[in-house]
Amino acid sequence: MPGNRDAMFRGRAGERELVDGVLDAGTGVVLVDGAAGTGKTRLLAEVAAGAARRGVEVVTARDELDQPFLLARLAERGPGGPALVVLDDLHLAEPATLAALRELLPASAHAKVVWLLARRGGEGADRLFAAAVQRGALRIELGPLPDDVVADLVTDLAGAVPDDDLRALASTARGVPAELAALFQALRADDHLVVAAGQASLRTDRTPRHTEALLRGRISALSGVARHLLQVAAVLGPRFDPGDVAEVLASSTAVLLPALDEVIAAGVVTSLDDRLAFRHELLWRLVADAVPPPVRCALHREVGEMLLRRGDSAVVAAEHLLHGAQRGAARSIDGLVAAAKALLWTAPDAAAELAGRALELTDQASPSLADRTVVAVRALVAAGDLTAAQACARDALTRQVAPAPAAELRHCLAATTLLRGQHAESVEISESLLGEPDLPPELVPWVEIIRMTALLGHDRDRAQELAEDVVRTRTGSPDDVRATALAVLAAIARDTGQPGAALELARAAARSAASHDLSAYPPLLLATVLSGLREFADADSVVRRVRGGASAVVARRITTTAVQARISLQAGRIEEAAAEARSAVAVAEETGHTALLAPGLAVLAMVAVHTGDLPAALGHVERCREHVPVDGLVFSRAYYQWIDVLVSYVGHGTGKALALLGDEYPGLVSSGLFAEEPRAAGWFVRRALEAGDERLAEAVVAHAERLTAENPGLRALATAALHARGLARGDASSLELAARQHQDPWARANAAEDLGALLAAGPDRAAPVRALETALELYREIGASRDSARVLGRLRKLGRRRRAEPARPESGWAGLDDTERAIVNLVAKGQTNRQISAQLFMSPHTVNFHLRKIFRKLGISSRVELAARPPGDR
Template structure:
């Protein structure tokens, strides 16, 4: 029956087999029971057609009015041959008709007559059916179609295999074929069905008006008690506890049992393992929308208060109180505040919404106003709404405020000014707070942390003195003030060119932190140092721990994205680095995190250099020049200066770059740059030699060799020293060794290219030069450094070689996915969201989205639904 849109014969194979057996016998009585729409009338028509083809004389009444006349004709004459008598809708027959039929049935036992009698179950003809059954009549009960046959019928009706959502909607028909036909007719007329690659799903961009009307009729057919139960349940959510509904109706589950049976039997509600649920979101919203808004608000308030009174989660209660709380409603507002505090770190946006709503509902004369203001300001800060947080705090401080609340609000202002890179202002507020004699001990630590971080961006000398003092006085058990002090000293040591001390301090700082509420600065600083030294596995492990923590504070997440963007860049994953940095930049600019704008721009500038997008590189550097001077928190100032020199060289030439290096950034070579970016050493030597500045080249070599000698465990610095020395001395063996020992692909490619250039100038080095340059080309292509690839191709052409590298894997299809893409595809197939996937794979949602776009392109699809179906095939 595939493709048959009425589809009523799906799942009736057993009944047809039984009826064929009765026709084979040529005599007997068959009783067919079935609810409306179960297909009994069509089943009777099919049997009649089969009987006629087999030579039966078929006698059928047109309707209940024709039934007495048919029975009279049958009583007057004996059938000449095998006969099938079909009587449908006997629940509508008159008593006299039923009596005449009862009189005929016993006399037909020996005659070649098959009686096929049908009715709607439970609506009449009970005595007739009971008597016939007592005499041995065959009974057929047309039950709802089982799930698999429903899926087959839905496939017929929709024209494709239904997805989970479409099957859930189809289940509202309760396995009734006619109801399914009506439902899918409404869906088709609403334009709700979407077909792709043999699969059917629901569209969400169109209103299901006819479908809703059909489902509305289903709900409207219920009793008043059942409808009221559903309306209360809809307020509790798409899934609900029957006990909660009973409590809100001031009843009991036992008393509501008939109504619960009714809504389950009607297919509106289904039973899950732990609760009940509306069968589909459309049904749930349809019922919820039938509740007038004022009543719905009141029900939400009652639900929230019920949950609070019972001691349930304040977070769950708050979902209702957010919709139902009213001004002055102290209990409900306190529930919102409790939920905001519970969500502050792991769901700050939701916390901010709850806290601000609680504040809006608070009377200005309330004694709780200031406390709720503090919670709202903290939640807004955690959610990254820095301008709103600062404005709310300052507005509250403009009034008469108790000292304790004022201190908390002023610290919030100090925090927001720090994050918006107004470091001097943050220092001033923090130090004024610390001079107050009655500052609460639990706030002192937070203010100390804010002051140290602000000083790091404002006054390095004072930051160092304060951090050293903290380290001397906080020896013992770990705490966050100590962790911050150690991290500050690590950042200062990094910028002073002391990478060994910086790494040791950063490790100790990461171990000393205890709070998940901070921005994870100590851990992320450690990750930047490790990544700079190309210890990618350990750096990645640190970032995984940060991403896997319970905090979702926007500052923490955005700083993590910035750090990971540079790590990806340093590891040669340029495209991913670009996506991560762009996502971080967008959040930083949107939320006012000025302190994170410059790091994101610096990464994007380096990406643009590698990919040959000179206008973008210049724009990014010009944008961060004014900001980098006040950074030095996330990346060193030397890193920004190197990127500036690099972009200047690409855009304006060697002379401009050398003038910038010797004029504006004279201390760059002596800084800690070569421990933060070891590959920069070879670049500086190369440029110095091109400019004929042998002294600068020697200075670079001396600096990087001294770093390597002082820190023999830093393998990336050792490789950089080999590279620099090989360039200065024109030593091919050292360059080849450097190309093997460099710990990032771009530096390895640089060394191979330098080797190729050196060998090309020798009398017999042409073949080896080509080999080295082809090695460099392969590495540049692997990381997506298109500008560098183009340069090496030019060198190879001069040597008479033209080649194109074949792709490492197919460009399309499932086999074209790399390991990361396959992992993401598998998690999508399991129903995971981008945020859930990002948590599992320790990457940001921006990176997940980037990979999804690549997956869609390779597989030639455009939706997650298609990806799920393709994943099942693999």
């Protein structure tokens, strides 16, 4: 390993300069004080070597036993040339030696002799040093090295610039050179240092036994009171309030001050804002592990109960109670439950763990069992563990349960059945609850929300009737029940071809939403309506607001990810769409959210169609067919039907695709599909013309124009109608105008391709080639490889050959697109995936997807290598 392993002589330039001044004068006494390891001996050796190079005679004792003999020789020495007498470790010298020195120093005041005397400060030779100072001796006190010097020294010892973790570990040496050298010697013995891309870091895949032994020795050297204090502090955590330590020890901070000073001086603990902290996690772990498990458990319990008693955060208290609570300890268990409630929305996994532990510790005969079960089931629902939530609720309901908690448990069952797509059962449970006269008032709104949402997937006529009644009777301030009713009406308006009304209702629903719900349905429905009408900026903004909220409920996360996936797809960000959709499907499958599988599968099917992966498209649609009957909430059923028709066309041809319109989806063309996916209008006209079905083509055009007439001001609908009419009539000017006016890259590319295909029938070759090349560039920009290949085939028929490869290189810096370059720059600034996702308005999963592509293109394998690339390469 390169670098200075033995600790370069750094940071003592000022002291060297002072000693050199005395040497230049040719006579004098220099006294060096310093704690062990501060470099006294090294300073003396450097000064002696420098003096010898200048021709000065250097006289020194081999050790403290040689000191009296050296002094005897010096007493007999006659006048001579300049000399430097170096005596180290005078704190170990015998009294007679020190007395002889006191006699010799003034006697040699006029000789050409410089005395360089060193001792460990405060441990001896006090009279000698005091007398020398009185006679004008120069006194130098060696303290810890300053931070900038330590940084340079650590870089020398490590052979590279240390990362934050290694710097923190090095800080335990308190700037003492010998301790730094010993630390790095231990790290090398453990093979615990890693140097990559100019940065040094610590291994995480092995136990650093020599380093642990070194640090354990420093801890063992502390007094018993200091070690006791550290053990309590370690139970409190890596950072702790000294007042908390004092309270646990039934003492005061003032009484503990000497011990606190000792642990800080020893480099074990440091001051951090308004708290103290262990200098490194390794130190904290060593101290914590030294506490016997039963003692540690008891301390955790005492700390947790202390925090609860004091009224501190239940969440912080629960971290301790989780380790220390015992069966039947009511106060500790109540603390776990309180923390679970506090974390229910923001950290449901942690809430489920806390509530589950509380249940484990609760006696079956406890009157609190039912209420604690309710908290556990609610946490499991929020965390996405629907199977466990249902089992826990049903098991509890087999026992004698009071009416209020029984209603809570049944409400949770209604929620889980809704999320599993069992809409009829969810409606049945909800309506049974609402029919009970003693249903707790605070539960009524939640049950109404579940019932309306389940009815939307089960009985739309009843859902509409109920939602209209809610909107009519509930007015005023934000209200989640009213928001859900407006969202239900918006979904029905969307699906029945009333996009203007859908947009107005969805906006009102989003404004009315007031609190957390299982899926953030009202604002996300607004995002789907906006995206369908090609208002991508507004749609993205809505999703960002939902993602920026505090709730981490799993159902909400799946729905948000699926909605973002389709927005990205419709906006032409096909790779991001695929990454988001895969994430939504994976979580929905893992957690049993059956009702939320179809949206992600639909997006993946569409991506597979456009990237030419027919087997994947067929597989996704086949699975989607199983789950479509339980959706119609997030996306319309017409949207899923169109994707089924589209994949059938790709896999089996026009005849099979159009047959679905008569057999399975007779109302598809007259539905609200063209408002949710405007480019579908042109697609259906295209297929109708291929099949020679003029009646179908005219029906599509008529419906698209009716939507436009009934919803003036919705530009996406008007352009879709223009596109469909241009195709049906063979009107090049309409297609050219549509290609300019479409708001999404897919539809622009489709219109340009349709224009090129129409013009190719004429004698002029330049115009169709221009149109098709425009379509090709758009498809390539999107990443639609199958569509690109189709257009390349059209161009070849016109005698125009184009490269099939992307214009951008497949590897190297030039191969990165704009998004990838932005991610590289943020990684270089040290940002995490979550921070980058907030900056670039995408999920951390999507950031990780881009990073894998970046690594592949640049031929690297880690963020460290990426961050280490020179600025000129970014």
